[in-house]
Amino acid sequence: MTRKRSLPTADELRVWREYIETAEALRAVISARLQSDSALSPGDYAVLLALSEAEGHRMRSSDLAAHINWERSRLSHHLGRMERRGLIGREDCVTDSRGAEVVLAAAGAEVFRGATVPHLRAVRELFVDALTAEQLDAAGQVAAALRAHVRS
Amino acid sequence: MTRKRSLPTADELRVWREYIETAEALRAVISARLQSDSALSPGDYAVLLALSEAEGHRMRSSDLAAHINWERSRLSHHLGRMERRGLIGREDCVTDSRGAEVVLAAAGAEVFRGATVPHLRAVRELFVDALTAEQLDAAGQVAAALRAHVRS
DNA sequence: CTCATGTAATTGACACGTCAATTATGTATG
DNA sequence: CATACATAATTGACGTGTCAATTACATGAG
Numbered sequence: 001m002t003r004k005r006s007l008p009t010a011d012e013l014r015v016w017r018e019y020i021e022t023a024e025a026l027r028a029v030i031s032a033r034l035q036s037d038s039a040l041s042p043g044d045y046a047v048l049l050a051l052s053e054a055e056g057h058r059m060r061s062s063d064l065a066a067h068i069n070w071e072r073s074r075l076s077h078h079l080g081r082m083e084r085r086g087l088i089g090r091e092d093c094v095t096d097s098r099g100a101e102v103v104l105a106a107a108g109a110e111v112f113r114g115a116t117v118p119h120l121r122a123v124r125e126l127f128v129d130a131l132t133a134e135q136l137d138a139a140g141q142v143a144a145a146l147r148a149h150v151r152s
Numbered sequence: 153m154t155r156k157r158s159l160p161t162a163d164e165l166r167v168w169r170e171y172i173e174t175a176e177a178l179r180a181v182i183s184a185r186l187q188s189d190s191a192l193s194p195g196d197y198a199v200l201l202a203l204s205e206a207e208g209h210r211m212r213s214s215d216l217a218a219h220i221n222w223e224r225s226r227l228s229h230h231l232g233r234m235e236r237r238g239l240i241g242r243e244d245c246v247t248d249s250r251g252a253e254v255v256l257a258a259a260g261a262e263v264f265r266g267a268t269v270p271h272l273r274a275v276r277e278l279f280v281d282a283l284t285a286e287q288l289d290a291a292g293q294v295a296a297a298l299r300a301h302v303r304s
Numbered sequence: 305c306t307c308a309t310g311t312a313a314t315t316g317a318c319a320c321g322t323c324a325a326t327t328a329t330g331t332a333t334g
Numbered sequence: 335c336a337t338a339c340a341t342a343a344t345t346g347a348c349g350t351g352t353c354a355a356t357t358a359c360a361t362g363a364g
Contacts, residue, residue, distance in 0.1 A: 007269070008276045015288055016279050018295040021221070023175030029302060043320075062342060069173070074321055076344050081319070098329045098342040117159070123168050124160045130301030131294065136167055138290035142283065143170040149282030150181060195350075214312065226351060228314050233349070250312040250359045 026126060033122045038115035043078050044087065045119065048104065048112040051088065057104035060093065064102055087111060178278060185274045190267035195230050196239065197271065200256065200264040203240065209256035212245065216254055239263060 008016065031042050040048070046068045051057055059067070065075045079102060082088045087108035093099030104112075131139065160168065183194050192200070198220045203209055211219070217227045231254060234240045239260035245251030256264075283291065 006276065007272045008280050012280045012288065013272070013275065015292040015295070016275050018299070019279070019291050020175065020179060022295040022298050023172065024179070025302060026298060027172060027176070041319075060342090071322075072343065073323080073345085077320075080344090093342090096330075096342075098327095100343065120159045120165070123165065124158065126302060127168050127171070127298070128160050128164045130298050132297075135290070135294050135297055136164065138287070139171050139294045140167040142287050142291045142294070143167070143174040145284075145287055146174050146178060146279070146282050147170070150177060150278060193349075212312090223352075224313065225315085225353080229350075232314090245312090248312075248360080250357095252313065 029126060030119075030122055034115065034119055037118040037122075038111060040111065040115050044082060045112075045115060047075075047078065047082060047102075048087065048108055048115075051102065051104040052109065052112055054104075057109070058091075058101050061090075061100045061102055082108070181278060182271075182274055186267065186271055189270040189274075190263060192263065192267050196234060197264075197267060199227075199230065199234060199254075200239065200260055200267075203254065203256040204261065204264055206256075209261070210243075210253050213242075213252045213254055234260070 027042070034040050034042060034045060047064070050064055050067050051059060054064075061075060061079070062072060065072045068075075070078075079088060079090065083090060085107075086105055089103045089105050091101045091103055093101050128136065179194070186192050186194060186197060199216070202216055202219050203211060206216075213227060213231070214224060217224045220227075222230075231240060231242065235242060237259075239257055241255045241257050243253045243255055245253050280288065
């Protein structure tokens with residue numbers, strides 16, 4: 001056994017770069033599709049998806065942030081922009097005067113309905129169709145291993 | 153043979169989400185490390201790396217953009233910020249009066265020198281060490297398949 | 305030479321993300 | 335109840351990214 005290297009080898013570094021650059025490129029392409037198909041950013045989509053699935057199409061701001069794994073300030077800024085566009089609304093919370101409830105607006109629901117099929121189709125075309133069943137499985141396991149490792 | 157589905161299955165979609173969210177989380181963690189270790193963003197690092205490896209520590213702006221795969225306007229904005237911080241300089245190009253040459257400044261070279269080992273260590277700890285040899289290999293193949301597919 | 309067209313790089317406007325500070329309200333403790 | 339501390343959400347400042355427009359120069363056809 002050799003002692004554990006502290007720095008990655010050239011090959012390891014190459015894989016890292018391919019990994020991170022490919023994910024970034026894919027994110028950009030999917031994002032551009034969503035934008036041109038539906039005038040939504042990935043952030044808009046995540047918010048609308050969460051609200052669409054929520055009880056009464058409404059959610060406490062903090063819960064929403066936790067659900068989609070965003071910092072609260074990021075969500076505040078984003079909700080401000082989405083509110084200006086009429087996609088969502090904000091109401092005072094009855095049980096906690098500090099709180100706010102985010103409500104899916106009619107326009108938001110409609111835009112989301114129109115966005116979902118094209119978006120899923122894009123995911124299929126650009127991600128799923130690029131991989132064999134084995135590769136898809138491997139991708140899932142790699143992601144799980146990375147996720148588990150990063151939490152420590 | 154069943155006809156090809158146009159939408160991903162629930163499992164495929166789950167893998168997609170794990171893939172893209174994990175990559176994003178990893179990018180954020182590595183980025184935060186780089187920031188706190190060396191006061192550099194990933195963009196800064198990419199620019200400084202390219203210039204460090206370039207002939208004479210200088211490069212035409214367009215070539216640099218192509219090398220790191222950025223849009224030129226993005227690079228212009230970024231170079232403006234880096235120039236304000238004294239990390240790089242810009243000079244007129246001798247052979248083409250339209251052109252600009254980006255030059256690694258002394259301060260930039262020094263910051264980069266200090267950044268590289270901690271950054272590579274972070275890549276090793278957070279990415280390489282999380283994966284078995286087989287998983288690392290699989291990650292490379294998945295990235296290659298996705299890259300090949302997206303170019304068409 | 306000159307005019308049309310292409311290329312190098314920058315700029316402005318605006319969306320997005322992070323961090324630190326702020327405002328307002330809840331809650332526990334003496 | 336009063337004070338201290340925690341929590342909900344927002345705000346401001348600033349770095350980052352994209353798109354469309356702009357400036358300045360190069361170059362080839364006539």
